[in-house]
Amino acid sequence: MLPAVIAFGIAFFCFTLRCSVTVARMQDIPTWRRFLPLSLFLIAAAASLLRAFDIPEVANAISFPLNLAVVLLSFREIRGGRRKRELGPSV
Helix, strand or coil: CHHHHHHHHHHHHHHHHHHHHHHHCCCCCCHHHHHHHHHHHHHHHHHHHHHHHCCHHHHHHHHHHHHHHHHHHHHHHHHHHHHHHHHCCCC
């Protein structure tokens, strides 16, 4: 069971990293919206590192909600960028 949990954690970490980097590379949105998912991801990673210093309460309270926010914000920006490209240059 533990290897499955570890594999899921690594996969989710890589997925959030990929989503945030994809949004950061988009040029057609304002800078603060491009780097918001990446900054939230870095804050979540730093909060997750608090487990190494025996502060798991803060890590549990902050890390997962921030990672979920990264995924949701990234999906919103990626979907909006695709929709804008599909509609053409008139929008």
